[in-house]
Amino acid sequence: MQLRGQAKHLVLGLALLALPLTLFGCGKTTSATSSSSSAGYSPKQLTVEFVPSQNAGTLEAKAKPLEGLLKKQLGIPVKVSVSTDYNTIVEAMGSKKVDVGFLPPDAYVLAHKQYKDKVLLQAQRYGLKEPNDQTTKQLVNYYRSEILVRKDSGIKNLKDLKGKKIAVQDTTSTSGWIFPAVEMLEHGVNINKDHIKTVQVKGHDQGALSVYNKNTDAAFVFQGARAIVKKDAKDIYQKLTPIYTTGKIPNDTITVRGDMNAKWQQKVANAFKAIAKTKKGHAIISSVYSHEGYVDSKDSNFDIIRQYDKKAAELNK
Missing domain, CATH: 3.40.190.10 (Periplasmic binding protein-like II)
Incomplete structure (x- = not known):
C-alpha cells in the first residue's frame, strides 16, 4: 500500500513538472502565430x-x-x-x-x-548614351540627371550658370534638384548663392519646355526628358543640349x-x-x-x- 501511495505521488509530481513545459510550449506557439505574415495592415482597396x-x-x-x-x-x-x-x-x-x-x-x-x-x-x-539619349540594349537599375540649355545660349559649362535662371523640380526631387545642385557645388557653383534664380516647375517635360521656349536658361531634368516632349517640340534635340550629366542615381x-x-x-x-x-x-x-x-x-x-x-x-x- 505504501509503495502504491508513493507511486501515486510520483506520477502527480511528474505531471506537475510537465505542466509548465506544456504551458510554455503553448505560449511559444501563440507568439509565433501573432508574428506571422498575416500580422499588420491588409488592404480591402x-x-x-x-x-x-x-x-x-x-x-x-x-x-x-x-x-x-x-x-x-x-x-x-x-x-x-x-x-x-x-x-x-x-x-x-x-x-x-x-x-x-x-x-x-x-x-x-x-x-x-x-x-x-x-x-x-x-x-x-x-541605358542612355549622350548626346541625344540614344537607347542602349542594356537594362539598368539607375539613371542620371542632366542640365539642359539651348545650343544658342552661349552657356558651355557649370560656371556659366552663375546669374542665370534655372527650371527645377521640388527640393526633394533627386534628379530635378539634389544631384545636379550638389554636383554643381562640388564644381564651385552654389545654386543658392551665385545670383542664380530658380523657377520650380511641375514635371521634367515642363522643365525641358521652359528652356526650349526661352523662359529659363537651363533646366534640371532626368536624362531622356527631351524624348517625352519630342511630339510637341519636334526639333528639341536640335535646340537643346546637356552641358552636364550627373553620376548614377538609383x-x-x-x-x-x-x-x-x-x-x-x-x-x-x-x-x-x-x-x-x-x-x-x-x-x-x-x-x-x-x-x-x-x-x-x-x-x-x-x-x-x-x-x-x-x-x-x-x-x-
Whole structure:
C-alpha cells in the first residue's frame, strides 16, 4: 500500500513538472502565430499614387488602366491617382491614405525615415548614351540627371550658370534638384548663392519646355526628358543640349506603407512584376515612367541618396 501511495505521488509530481513545459510550449506557439505574415495592415482597396514626372493630367490618364490590371492580380478594388508633388505623396502614405507610392529615390528615403515605409521594387530602364539619349540594349537599375540649355545660349559649362535662371523640380526631387545642385557645388557653383534664380516647375517635360521656349536658361531634368516632349517640340534635340550629366542615381521605387503585412507586400510586388511582363502592362509603365520592368530592392541601395542629402545641406551654409 505504501509503495502504491508513493507511486501515486510520483506520477502527480511528474505531471506537475510537465505542466509548465506544456504551458510554455503553448505560449511559444501563440507568439509565433501573432508574428506571422498575416500580422499588420491588409488592404480591402488598394490606393496607388504616382508623382508628377510630367504633366499630371496626362500622367493620370496614362496610369489609370493599371487599376484594372492590378485588380485582376490582387482580387480587390484599386484606385490610381497622381499627387501634386513629392512631399504630398510621402505625407499621404504617412497618414495611411495611400498604400503604394511610385516614389523617386529621395522621396523614398524621406518616407522611410519618417514613416518606416518599405521599398519593394526598383524600376529597370534601358541605358542612355549622350548626346541625344540614344537607347542602349542594356537594362539598368539607375539613371542620371542632366542640365539642359539651348545650343544658342552661349552657356558651355557649370560656371556659366552663375546669374542665370534655372527650371527645377521640388527640393526633394533627386534628379530635378539634389544631384545636379550638389554636383554643381562640388564644381564651385552654389545654386543658392551665385545670383542664380530658380523657377520650380511641375514635371521634367515642363522643365525641358521652359528652356526650349526661352523662359529659363537651363533646366534640371532626368536624362531622356527631351524624348517625352519630342511630339510637341519636334526639333528639341536640335535646340537643346546637356552641358552636364550627373553620376548614377538609383531608379524609382515601388514603396508600400510601413504597416502593410508581409503577405500583402509580397502580393503587391508579385503583381507589379507580373503586369510589367504583359504587353498591355508594359506599355503603361513604359509610357508613364519609361520603366521596362521591376526587380526586388532593399533599403541599403539608397545609401548614396542619404550621402547626397547631407551634401545638399551645405548649399545653405
